[in-house]
Amino acid sequence: MRTVIQRATEASVSVDGNVVGSIGPGIVVLIGVEKDDSEKDVAYVAEKIAGLRIFEDSSGKMNLSIKDTGGEILAISQFTLYGDCRKGRRPSYTRAAGGDFARRCYELFIAEIAERGIPVRTGVFGAMMDVHIVNSGPVTLLIDSSKDF
Numbered sequence: 001m002r003t004v005i006q007r008a009t010e011a012s013v014s015v016d017g018n019v020v021g022s023i024g025p026g027i028v029v030l031i032g033v034e035k036d037d038s039e040k041d042v043a044y045v046a047e048k049i050a051g052l053r054i055f056e057d058s059s060g061k062m063n064l065s066i067k068d069t070g071g072e073i074l075a076i077s078q079f080t081l082y083g084d085c086r087k088g089r090r091p092s093y094t095r096a097a098g099g100d101f102a103r104r105c106y107e108l109f110i111a112e113i114a115e116r117g118i119p120v121r122t123g124v125f126g127a128m129m130d131v132h133i134v135n136s137g138p139v140t141l142l143i144d145s146s147k148d149f
Contacts, residue, residue, distance in 0.1 A: 001045045008074075021122050037145065
């Protein structure tokens, strides 16, 4: 499982011009599922994101997690995170998981985050979405359960 996370002051996701999910201060998580992922990968990524200290404390140091701040997560599926652009001009998505399996992993990720007491909002799996993110900092990080980076 591969994610791009961005600390945000606010974010929303729309489908066909209608907002389907929005958050105030928190984290936007763009989620890609690899065809070889397992529940272990999902749990690893959820735990890492829940405990990641990327919010500033009273001294201005990034010492607080999303759990510490009471922030929210906006989780958006994005199979293109497994796009391989090394050859040619058209990305290859051979590592990306198929629809049903990817949906199950995405829904499991949402459940894992909710179990940790973090409010989570979502986009619509498989839909064409417009995402509005006000990136705070900016802080943008990559998390990969295969530890490729």
